[in-house]
Amino acid sequence: MEDEEQIIAVATRLFAELGYDSTGIELIAEAAGDGGRASVAAVGDKNGLYRRVMDRAYRAEQEMLDRALAAYTPDPAGAHRVIDLYLDFYVANPEIVALWMHRWMGDAADVGELEDDYVDPQDALVSGVVESVVPPDVAVDLLVRTVVWCVFGFLSGGLPGARGRSEARNRDEIARFRTYLHVLIDRMIAPAPAG
Numbered sequence: 001m002e003d004e005e006q007i008i009a010v011a012t013r014l015f016a017e018l019g020y021d022s023t024g025i026e027l028i029a030e031a032a033g034d035g036g037r038a039s040v041a042a043v044g045d046k047n048g049l050y051r052r053v054m055d056r057a058y059r060a061e062q063e064m065l066d067r068a069l070a071a072y073t074p075d076p077a078g079a080h081r082v083i084d085l086y087l088d089f090y091v092a093n094p095e096i097v098a099l100w101m102h103r104w105m106g107d108a109a110d111v112g113e114l115e116d117d118y119v120d121p122q123d124a125l126v127s128g129v130v131e132s133v134v135p136p137d138v139a140v141d142l143l144v145r146t147v148v149w150c151v152f153g154f155l156s157g158g159l160p161g162a163r164g165r166s167e168a169r170n171r172d173e174i175a176r177f178r179t180y181l182h183v184l185i186d187r188m189i190a191p192a193p194a195g
Helices: 002-018 025-032 036-043 046-070 076-092 094-104 114-133 140-157 171-189
Strands: none
Touching: 002 025, 002 036, 002 046, 002 094, 025 036, 025 046, 036 046, 046 076, 046 094, 046 114, 076 094, 076 114, 076 140, 076 171, 094 140, 114 140, 140 171
């Protein structure tokens, strides 16, 4: 079991850094060290290993969403709590951001529609919980995706003028971005002006 955990950790790191398409099973075995080939073979082929990596990422994301939505109240403060937990999770788990960014750019296109199993149900869950505070002129599904796009874009590209994902976001950048997300959500859940 320890070898299996090491293989999944190595595969996660390599898929996040290089993408699925650029990561060969031999590279995973080599990076796993002594006994890597046998251990990788015991865990499965590249496709199966990638699915396990993505399933593990999904389960971590789902645990975070369950905690965040349990703390939600239908008001700006509740929305801020959800946003804060969401942002903090991805700041702490940059490999999950990288896995999804690779996928969204066409990586692992031959590995089923993981979005159907993982992304779409999570989007629907969050949309269903927050829709009561979203005004009718705001598409709740697009609002949820806007938060995803903003967080992933910030963590992979940084603030304007930043040098990109290779640099960890510093506390000041994260604080500035968090404030922006709060303002964005406040504006999007505010009632439409009478007109």
